[in-house]
Amino acid sequence: MKNILIYCGSSYGNNEIYNQTAQKVGETLAKQNLRLIYGGGSAGLMGTTADAVLANGGEVIGIIPSFMEAWEVQHKNLTETIVVESMHVRKQLMADRADAIIALPGGWGTLDELFEILTWRQIGLHSMPIGLLNTNGFYDDLLKMLDKMAAEGFVREANTKFLIIDDNIDSLLEKLRNDNTEGEIIGKRIERA
Incomplete structure (x- = not known):
């Protein structure tokens, strides 16, 4: 595990703990000689994470769509x-370059990327470990919804294990390194009730 794809907000959020966590994530990646792969932005948690990796001697690969260049982000x-x-293309290339994925707090884009990469794993397009850094209980309500999706039969119980959850970056990285979740790959067959 060398390349860590981070999904996170291009905003800072309303609680300083999110920015502090992004700073810690960047420092930790650099200290563990892990390369950051991310969306290439300079603002919000994205910028904080990248800056912290770079400030601690680490490597950062940013992948950004050309239309965002005009936004000066x-x-x-x-x-x-x-x-x-x-x-x-951005999302595909970020995934192609990654060995593991971690989602920090964020908005629509973060959730879009997280659920797409979970779906890709469920249909067998990759087998990378996927982590959720649940800082300050940010994702607690979402996790309840995921439990309901499984309980109601919309997500296979085995596949809920694709999402590795922790509130500490060091222990989350260790869990990602040791992940051997199999799940149930969904193929051409669609089950009917």
């Missing part, structure tokens, strides 16, 4: 920046 000091033509 692109981080200008990364180890490597890859400009792509669309959000879809």
Whole structure:
């Protein structure tokens, strides 16, 4: 496990703990010689995480769609920046470069990326471990909804284990390193009641 794909907010949120956590995540990745793969932005938790990796001697690869360059949100000091033509290409390339994924607090984009990568795992497009850093209980209500989805038969119980949850970056990284979750890959067959 060398390349960690981070999904997180391009905002800071309303509680300083989220920015402090992003700072800690960046420091930890650099100290453990893990390369950050992310969306290439300079603002919010994205920028904080990238800056912390770089400040601690680590490497950062940012992948950003060309239309965002005009918004002047692109981080200008990364180890490597890859400009792509669309959000879809961005998400695919980030996943292609990663060995593991971690979602920090964020908004629509973070949830979009998280659920897409979970879906890709469920249908067998990858087998990377997927972590959720549940800082300050940010994802508690979402986790209740995921439990309901499984209880109501919309997510297979075995596949709920694809999401590895912790509120500490060090122990989450250790769990990701040791992940051997199999789950139930969904193929061409759709079960009917």
